[in-house]
Amino acid sequence: MSIPQIKQKVVAYVRVSTGKQEASGLGIEAQLEYIHTAAKAQHWEVVAVFQETVSGTKAPEQRPEMAKAIAMALSMNIPIVAAKIDRISRDVEHMASLMKRVQLKVATMPQADNFQLHLFAALAEQERAFISQRTKDALKALQERADNGCVESIAKVQRRAHNLVGARQAKADMSKAIIPDGSAPKKISPHVAALMPHVKGFLFDGVKTLQGLADALNNAGHFTSRGGSWHPTSVARLMDSLSVSFMK
Template identity: 35%
Template sequence: MAEGVFVAYYRVSTKRQGRSGLGLDAQREAVRNYLNGGRWSLAAAFTEVESGKRDDGRPELAKALQTCRVYGAKLVIAKLDRLSRDAHFLLGLEKAGVDFIAADMPHANRLTVGIMAIVADEERRAISQRTKAALAAARKRGVQLGGDRGSRLSDRARKAGRNAQAVSAMERAADLAPIIRNLEAEGVTSLSGIASALTERRVPTPRGSKRWSAVQVDRTIKRITAVQSTQGAAPNSTLSPN
């Protein structure tokens, strides 16, 4: 029985199929059947019209994944081949930080995680072997290895941690930018108004809370502006503080 928030993603292979709806109705029906019963909500649905032979250039899938991150939702698809015929691309969903469910194979996510674990384990072994070889080569060159092995973090490590947090916050702000722009277009132009709307739409805050504040919205807007400035885009937010 399905529970939680979902984002649906449908794909048809040609423009002709997209116009005729051939195969699309079946996908929608499969998703509806999977979601039948339980406590669930569908935040959005996206339809891609293109070939499954390529894994790049899928704007609707990118939007679907972004929406999943915004709502903390799962991506639901009718069939695994609607995403890709390439298993490597399916593994890439892990990098997107989004869980997915295939209606025709609900436990496929567990299988995918298993494959990821095998691949990660193999990569760890390869890294370990390369590291050992590099250390051995360094010793032969007379390099002295070792140092402080206590639990204290260096200034460099602390700085790296802060940078990682900053990057994560900026990525989250970029994900939230479209929904905030839509709210502005609907006439919600104050920080408190945006906060109420995001809370009402059950969009988690950057820290995972269910309730937004005007201060959090203000910080998010500033991060969005910073992202836009680095990308050469003109800031288009006209938020007021009330």
């Protein structure tokens, strides 16, 4: 008779930067999938998921949700797991400081120890610097061509400016859900916003009960914001946040 393997408890941390990742919500879902796949393979038990939208340049301890994750990990003496190392930080100094306080795990390389993670953080920091410089150089060259009268470059500069304005508006729109009765708009998280098309699809397909919608979301692999399963109560809150109802 085999002895059941004891699962290691972990705290999951999910982060997206402002911009396209937040607007799409895909970054969050992908990270949760990485974490849950690794948890299944490594026999981890995810006891909580902390999720936020904040720039990775900010020190981990200064991010509200990461601070909560750190506090829980320390109180329970368990690791924090992220999908990829850059979700924690690409700053070597930040990583080194955090490693002195809490154990870290990364879903894409679950066997890596702190020394290995430190090396990968150094590579990630270098990559970030290279990408930043290449982007600046490309934009500078584009602006110079536009200033010299290049019609194609002028059009690209104008499109970029237009896209930046559109991205800012999309960010504002995604943070709100308009209430049908005309009352004040309701703020929703990127994770909830990303679930909107899936919920509407299930309702369109004929799901007519809270339990039925919970089962549909769970079977499709759509987790709650904390990485757990859906239940009638949490589905009711989700539908209220999205201002949707069952089709008659």
